[in-house]
Amino acid sequence: MPSLFPTPRSHVLTPRSFDELLGGGGGPATVGALRASERSWRLLVVRALLDTAATAPVGPLPPPSDAWRLLTRAWEASRQAVEALLAYPAVGVWAAHTLRRLRGSAEDDAPLWADTGHLHALATAAAVRAGLEFRTDVPVRHGWAVLPSLGAMRVPEAGEWGVAEAAARAGGVRIAGRPLEGPDWHPLAELRADGCTLLLDPVDPYRALRKNLAAAPLDSSAGWQELFGEAWEILRGTDPEAARALADGLVALVPRPRSERFRPHSASSGDAFGAALTSFPDDGEQFASTLVHEFQHNKLSAFMHLFTLYDDRGTAGLHYAPWRDDPRPLGGLLQGVYAFFGVTAFWRRRPHPLGQFEFALWRSQTAYALRAIGRSDALTDLGRRLVAELSGRLEPWLAEPVDPRARSAADLAIADHRATWRAYHLRPGPEEVRARVETGPSPAEPALVPGTPERGFDTRAVLLRWLLADPAGFEALREDPGATVDGARPEDVDLVTGRTTPALAAFRARIARGDGDPETWVGLGLAARAEGDPAGEALLARPELAMAQYADAGGRPDPLELGRRLASRV
Structure with a gap:
């Protein structure tokens, strides 16, 4: 029987990939290496969760062993389908968040059995992807039963916290007796552009990256699709290789409501490689900048799963972060400079007045933060090298002419x-x-x-x-x-x-x-x-x-x- 947890393997970055990442970049081959390492990281977290959850309460759901058997059946039928599901960003958030709850380092208003029992939803999604016949129960949150990476079924009769039957037979897949082709099923939409496809996920309970959210299906994804097409054309025209790398690395976009103009909200998580959360953009250019920003976070988080950039014991202090209103720890400041290095590079190639302003603003603020980080004695040798590489690439940009009004x-x-x-x-x-x-x-x-x-x-x-x-x-x-x-x-x-x-x-x-x-x-x-x-x-x-x-x-x-x-x- 194939194992979901094969013998551990070591991951090695080529010298070129290593240098690319230290310099704030990373082409398609480098991103492919990060995806492979993140697969191993994800499996380690899921395995730790399963071991820790062995004695956790199951509530109204079947035991975890039932979900594990269904997941294994799906693996045997279609390893590729299960691999894609396990790599889905929200699965990483679920595993890490639930493991923290079990270890007492995180809290949540949700019943613990709903978090541990999400394994049944994961197994059900795998079985659907693999085309199996099955019958099981899945958790219902706030009246929604969610199948990760697939969609959500409205189940109001189950209440805030309950269960629903999920079954697949010759007649198709049903949840709570309702077919996936029916009006109560809300499948995930895809954002498509020439060379890039992202899932638009407004329903997964772990999509918010840091806390649980109720499913909130969109009435239409047309606006998102239009702006994504514009953003992708800008990204391809700005830096084709970086655009290809982003297309290879990002998997899902978590939509949030429109925020005030020129005040977009976005986020990412080290637990969710391949995901970006963002408010509805003002325009395609802002959308492109946001995707660059969050993918920089994705890359650095994956890099930091492989290498140590700073000593956790020496980072108790808080620092000024030029892009935040609150003081930040050293790790957060490192994430910020890496992201805004990418943002600066993006706006450097946008010569209109707003682009010139953003370039002048972020080149100065990123350089300022890099100088502050460079004075920290908590950096490892590799951390100092990363700061030096970013600083060396940014330094010539500080002397580039900018329109006086924008400056x-x-x-x-x-x-x-x-x-x-x-x-x-x-x-x-x-x-x-x-x-x-x-x-x-x-x-x-x-x-x-x-x-x-x-x-x-x-x-x-x-x-x-x-x-x-x-x-x-x-x-x-x-x-x-x-x-x-x-x-x-x-x-x-x-x-x-x-x-x-x-x-x-x-x-x-x-x-x-x-x-x-x-x-x-x-x-x-x-x-x-x-x-x-x-x-x-x-x-x-x-x-x-x-x-x-x-x-x-x-x-x-x-x-x-x-x-x-x-x-x-x-």
């Missing part, structure tokens, strides 16, 4: 994000807050105490994107910017359009009346810098200190005068 906009967005992050997350000590100017330069970096942002740090960057990409739309949002760009204020509009004198007055007045949140202090610094006031650079360099000194003085000092005094210390 100026990117400089504003960079200064805004860095200063706002400091204002929210750093806290100077009492002795520094009350120090006199003549005591000399400021001492060591203040303590990191993660705060809770009032709005997205990218708010003014989003306004800049509107201004560059859609001037007419920007004019329409001027009157009430917060209605279109969440968190935006009229003074932000003045700032990004160069009306710095009224912006400065508005920020100053807001602070005077007691509404001086971090965004306002940073806005004051940005406007003052544009006006040539030395307070500007000081407020941007140490906004957390300016805010603390202002509060300590009871809100009496003029904020600009305070900034000018601070300038001699920073």
Whole structure:
């Protein structure tokens, strides 16, 4: 009998593949090697889950041994079908999440038997793929019975948590007595382009990559298909080899509702090689950038399953990540620089105003983060080599000419994000807050105490994107910017359009009346810098200190005068 868990094999990357991945790339052969290594990783996790779940409660489902027998039958009938199913990204999330629950390192509102019992759904999907006749039970979640990689059946009578019979005979496959050809069955759609096919999965309970979701079938996939076609043409035209590699590596796309324009949401997971979660894109170009971003995460996660880039014991600290509002651990920062290296390379080849802005923004922010990572003593030798390779490839891009308007906009967005992050997350000590100017330069970096942002740090960057990409739309949002760009204020509009004198007055007045949140202090610094006031650079360099000194003085000092005094210390 063939074994689902053959003798372990070692995986070796060729020198070329190794160098490609260290440099942020990876062609089709390299991605093929990663897929092979991820197969072994997946089987190890599934095997660990099965061993750990041997004594777990089964609830209303049959014992796991029944599912295992059905899965083995499917393997004997069609190894290729079962291999494809086991490689399905959501299967990896299920196995890893359930194993963590069994080991006590993860929690979930779902009954444990529903997670462990998902093996029955997996076996059923394998049997359907292999064309077997069978009868079994599968778990029902929130009224849905899901067969991984195939689709979902609506079973409202089973309630929130229940079971449904799944059977295949000469008459076809039925779940809860309903045929897969009927109106209650929602099969997965395929997104197709010349040379690339992705499953569009809105139903798998593990598709969210980090938590369980109820099935939410789409009314239509036509909009996704149209934008995917546009994105694929852009990817092929931008870098044909990278596009082929992406097509070989990505398997499934998890759709999420449309988010605010210029604020897409996307995610991936090291447990789900081949998957990308994304909100409905603004256009094909944004879709292409998102696919590049998430596939970079996929590649690095697979690489890190083979090699160690940093020492877990030395990564307790949190760091500034130029693409996040929250402080990040070293591993998260590494993932970010790898992803945004790919994003930078993508926008480098998009010469229109928005593309120039994105290129200027992300080349600077990625280089900034790479320099920070390079100072960490937690990196392994290989981790330092990866940082050096990415830095070496990025360095020449920093000198490439960019349209002055786009460059100026990117400089504003960079200064805004860095200063706002400091204002929210750093806290100077009492002795520094009350120090006199003549005591000399400021001492060591203040303590990191993660705060809770009032709005997205990218708010003014989003306004800049509107201004560059859609001037007419920007004019329409001027009157009430917060209605279109969440968190935006009229003074932000003045700032990004160069009306710095009224912006400065508005920020100053807001602070005077007691509404001086971090965004306002940073806005004051940005406007003052544009006006040539030395307070500007000081407020941007140490906004957390300016805010603390202002509060300590009871809100009496003029904020600009305070900034000018601070300038001699920073």
